[in-house]
């Protein structure tokens with residue numbers, strides 16, 4: 038196995054890790070950095086449970102190798118603290134078992150930052166990237182809209 | 193759960209990872225690895241590399257990441273052409289929205305988050321045969337810019353794309369260039385899936401009108417995306433009724449029709465027939481008066 042020692046910027050902290058070329062970022066942040074918020078689901082890019090933020094955009098961390106992430110700003114669910122989207126998920130009970138929740142929150146958080154004026158079709162387009170086996174979709178949509186509304190300066 | 197996760201969140205083979213900074217360095221890396229029998233491969237988004245690699249459908253001992261090449265990241269108008277870098281992600285292409293037909297087709301590929309990683313070049317050169325992003329380029333007679341052991345080559349897409357991009361050993365796609373006049377041509381792109389609202393198509397059709405002629409390109413009907421002169425000839429024969437045109441077009445499909453879990457071949461034909469009606473209606477093509 039080929040090893041690389043790389044620097045990753047995770048949740049505003051510089052981390053030095055030694056990774057194999059084929060390690061996914063999901064593997065590295067969970068197993069080496071101990072940040073287990075991003076969840077392994079399908080490992081195939083389909084479910085969104087592993088979603089984190091890379092340079093402000095949502096990213097399925099099973100679709101990225103750790104070696105690709107050098108020089109990028111990585112944010113995981115552990116890097117969020119009392120953000121509007123987290124409060125909205127609690128307020129609207131937007132989860133049941135909670136397995137998909139970090140992925141949905143990271144995607145929703147990026148949406149609020151990148152598209153503060155998102156309309157219904159943009160919200161739908163973004164959220165379609167994540168699957169909730171407990172089918173909390175209605176509550177999740179409410180939470181996202183609530184957080185988007187709170188984020189608007191006018192409201 | 194945890195143990196299964198450990199096993200499966202990395203690729204099952206070791207390889208050298210290179211991230212060249214110049215066009216030439218990428219080719220040199222490939223050639224050196226080739227000489228060492230390392231089965232080198234280029235990649236850009238790496239999503240197919242990871243998902244197929246995980247299940248042993250891709251193997252390499254030298255992976256050359258093209259993302260560091262600035263030439264592959266450009267969005268630029270140059271001498272009447274729009275030049276798009278092959279390493280642009282589909283999201284970057286959509287956000288720039290300089291080629292509305294490409295935006296419209298691209299927006300239906302995979303899902304929003306995955307499109308932030310899948311690249312234009314990866315979609316066109318991928319093993320997964322839908323390659324939907326190529327449809328607009330086929331319709332717009334785009335030029336493909338490739339780099340390889342013989343330097344930079346520019347070829348019309350119709351010369352170099354037959355079912356797949358016919359790259360020589362050690363060659364990679366770096367840019368695609370499209371004449372500006374195609375960017376504002378009337379178009380439509382429709383994707384029909386068997387289920388869900390993201391992911392692979394049952395059939396995707398993209399269509400464009402240029403010089404009063406209808407052009408169509410299709411993915412998901414055969415094991416390759418295509419644009420067919422015979423089908424377009426049939427659709428543009430305004431001497432016969434609209435039904436006959438579509439009937440004749442269906443008789444000119446350039447390969448066996450897919451018959452799989454997504455849909456039977458008969459069902460695909462039925463869907464295509466309706467799609468052709470929808471395309472003609474939406475573009476008001478072939479209407480009398």
Ligand SMILES: Cc1cc2nc3c(=O)[nH]c(=O)nc-3n(C[C@H](O)[C@H](O)[C@H](O)COP(=O)(O)OP(=O)(O)OC[C@H]3O[C@@H](n4cnc5c(N)ncnc54)[C@H](O)[C@@H]3O)c2cc1C
Nearest residue numbers: 082236237238239240241302311313314318323324365391
């Ligand atoms: C969740 C998900 C959903 C998907 N849904 C769709 C869909 O709806 N429609 C569709 O068409 N596809 C779909 N795909 C398939 C996807 O578009 C292809 O797998 C594509 O190859 C991924 O692009 P990439 O940039 O990540 O490719 P990579 O993994 O980087 O490369 C894929 C292949 O292309 C080659 N390659 C990459 N870039 C170049 C280049 N510049 N020059 C030469 N060769 C190159 C590589 O050698 C490799 O063989 C989906 C994929 C995923 C993960």
Ligand code: FES
Nearest residue numbers: 078079080085099
């Ligand atoms: S685990 Fe990454 S998308 Fe499912």
Ligand code: FES
Nearest residue numbers: 133135169170171
């Ligand atoms: S809350 Fe259980 S998977 Fe979404």
